[in-house]
Amino acid sequence: MLDVTAKIPLKDPDLFRQANYIAGQWVQAESGKTIAVRNPATGEVIGNVPAMGQAETRRAIEAANAAWPAWRAMLAKDRAVVLHRLAALMHENADDLAAIMTAEQGKPLAEAKGEVVYSASFIEWFADEGRRVYGETIPQNAKGRRIIVTKEPIGVFAAITPWNFPSAMITRKAGPGWAAGCTGVIRPASQTPFSALAIAVLAERAGMPTGVCNVITGPSGETGKELTANPIIRKLSFTGSTEVGRVLLAQCAATIKKTSMELGGNAPFIVFDDADLDQAVLGAMASKYRNTGQTCVCANRILVQDGVYDAFAAKLKAAVEGLKVGPGMEPGVTQGPLINADAVTKVEEHIADALAKGATVVTGGKRHARGGNFFEPTVLANVPRAAKIFGEETFGPVAPLFRFKTEEEAIRLANDTEFGLAAYFYARDVGRIFRVAEGLEYGIVGINEGIISTAEVPFGGFKQSGLGREGSHMGIEEYLEVKYLALGGIGA
Numbered sequence: 492m493l494d495v496t497a498k499i500p501l502k503d504p505d506l507f508r509q510a511n512y513i514a515g516q517w518v519q520a521e522s523g524k525t526i527a528v529r530n531p532a533t534g535e536v537i538g539n540v541p542a543m544g545q546a547e548t549r550r551a552i553e554a555a556n557a558a559w560p561a562w563r564a565m566l567a568k569d570r571a572v573v574l575h576r577l578a579a580l581m582h583e584n585a586d587d588l589a590a591i592m593t594a595e596q597g598k599p600l601a602e603a604k605g606e607v608v609y610s611a612s613f614i615e616w617f618a619d620e621g622r623r624v625y626g627e628t629i630p631q632n633a634k635g636r637r638i639i640v641t642k643e644p645i646g647v648f649a650a651i652t653p654w655n656f657p658s659a660m661i662t663r664k665a666g667p668g669w670a671a672g673c674t675g676v677i678r679p680a681s682q683t684p685f686s687a688l689a690i691a692v693l694a695e696r697a698g699m700p701t702g703v704c705n706v707i708t709g710p711s712g713e714t715g716k717e718l719t720a721n722p723i724i725r726k727l728s729f730t731g732s733t734e735v736g737r738v739l740l741a742q743c744a745a746t747i748k749k750t751s752m753e754l755g756g757n758a759p760f761i762v763f764d765d766a767d768l769d770q771a772v773l774g775a776m777a778s779k780y781r782n783t784g785q786t787c788v789c790a791n792r793i794l795v796q797d798g799v800y801d802a803f804a805a806k807l808k809a810a811v812e813g814l815k816v817g818p819g820m821e822p823g824v825t826q827g828p829l830i831n832a833d834a835v836t837k838v839e840e841h842i843a844d845a846l847a848k849g850a851t852v853v854t855g856g857k858r859h860a861r862g863g864n865f866f867e868p869t870v871l872a873n874v875p876r877a878a879k880i881f882g883e884e885t886f887g888p889v890a891p892l893f894r895f896k897t898e899e900e901a902i903r904l905a906n907d908t909e910f911g912l913a914a915y916f917y918a919r920d921v922g923r924i925f926r927v928a929e930g931l932e933y934g935i936v937g938i939n940e941g942i943i944s945t946a947e948v949p950f951g952g953f954k955q956s957g958l959g960r961e962g963s964h965m966g967i968e969e970y971l972e973v974k975y976l977a978l979g980g981i982g983a
């Protein structure tokens with residue numbers, strides 16, 4: 492196996508595992524095949540992970556199933572002890588976890604450290620939520636009867652996660668699952684497996700019993716087919732593109748799995764003429780350029796009311812030109828590379844299409860001089876409604892500015908999409924705030940706020956942005972079944 496840990500500055504190289512974690516064992520693929528993982532900033536191989544197939548995936552599912560009875564039988568407070576220990580270990584190893592994440596995903600080290608804290612917060616939050624899985628009693632409908640409602644862990648879960656948040660998307664799924672008393676199989680993105688594998692190392696150190704946590708890597712088709720078809724899996728949680736979400740939903744239908752889908756977005760970011768423009772620019776920078784624009788809640792369309800359009804565009808240009816593009820480990824870098832060449836191509840296509848339809852470049856607009864997957868942070872002006880970038884998720888550092896005149900027009904434009912995950916607007920008139928918040932068809936609405944994600948809140952979308960909610964007290968409900976007890980024979 493390629494020894495590459497030297498390329499990633501780790502205090503504890505043992506956190507970097509080029510293997511999979513099944514039934515408490517670190518194993519390779521039966522075929523001996525591996526998948527190379529490359530640093531998106533340099534293109535160099537940072538490591539290899541096993542290319543597991545259907546047989547190994549089944550083994551992982553069966554390991555989780557074997558571990559389930561004992562894990563569910565534990566007191567919630569005892570599961571919480573293990574989970575809080577895991578979160579503490581994540582904090583203690585945050586520097587290494589961040590270095591691994593920056594190496595495999597490219598995000599600036601400061602953002603990677605922020606994601607480690609964000610990721611640990613889901614473990615901490617759900618460790619305690621697991622102790623508040625309350626049932627209820629209902630006034631009986633007949634004498635001699637009692638009505639009791641309880642909630643129970645649903646069983647073995649599968650988590651299929653994306654590359655843009657290699658740690659937080661793992662814990663936003665496994666955290667509530669484990670806290671509810673479920674066991675699971677985690678299948679991280681092939682481009683960013685090492686963060687998930689490091690979590691497994693720490694789960695083992697935290698005393699999580701074998702089989703509760705299993706992490707597999709391998710071709711998405713083979714692993715995905717087993718995870719969606721195997722009847723032992725009772726819950727599937729996915730974060731990724733809407734296109735893949737549709738495939739997984741269809742594949743889960745045969746065994747009627749409970750699913751959570753966190754899918755694509757197309758967030759409008761609306762600036763009204765009564766907005767605080769400086770705050771709006773700060774919010775737009777935070778929402779648009781976080782993770783180099785590669786988040787499902789990034790502002791994808793910036794709608795600016797005519798009266799403040801030029802002033803906002805000028806302020807945004809100045810702020811964007813303050814961003815520093817480079818490898819995530821380089822001090823001061825605030826924009827890392829895009830994840831791969833396909834992502835660069837998609838960004839170029841959106842820009843070229845907009846320019847061909849009349850848009851103009853305010854700043855940026857082309858590949859960065861550093862080459863590879865680096866792209867200039869970009870602002871486009873006078874973008875027409877017909878541009879692709881209006882209807883498609885760019886997933887890159889491009890802020891297209893659209894004009895509008897009236898509040899009604901802004902809401903109509905904002906809602907003119909099949910997506911409904913996050914939306915943002917900046918305004919100060921209280922009547923406008925309520926009218927617009929209530930008119931937007933989105934699961935998440937940032938009002939004078941550009942960063943909205945935290946473990947305490949229900950994260951999820953309307954329309955084709957997904958199903959279910961992650962985070963908040965709602966997030967654990969996704970891993971529970973409701974049981975109604977009709978108790979008779981009680982006499983009078």
Ligand SMILES: NC(=O)C1=CN([C@@H]2O[C@H](COP(=O)(O)OP(=O)(O)OC[C@H]3O[C@@H](n4cnc5c(N)ncnc54)[C@H](OP(=O)(O)O)[C@@H]3O)[C@@H](O)[C@H]2O)C=CC1
Nearest residue numbers: 652653679680681711715731732735753754755787884886
């Ligand atoms: N909502 C969100 O947060 C995200 C949205 N996206 C959107 O998706 C677009 C494409 O990004 P991309 O990374 O390709 O996202 P994908 O949806 O293709 O991949 C997300 C995850 O699903 C896995 N996957 C892909 N196809 C299958 C399948 N048939 N069966 C089982 N698992 C599968 C991938 O595995 P593998 O890594 O092996 O391909 C990865 O782990 C982005 O441009 C963005 O618009 C992307 C990421 C996150």
Ligand SMILES: O=C(O)[C@H](O)CS(=O)(=O)O
Nearest residue numbers: 655656730786787788944
């Ligand atoms: O998938 C994503 O892009 C994340 O859900 C975004 S966030 O939760 O980190 O804001």
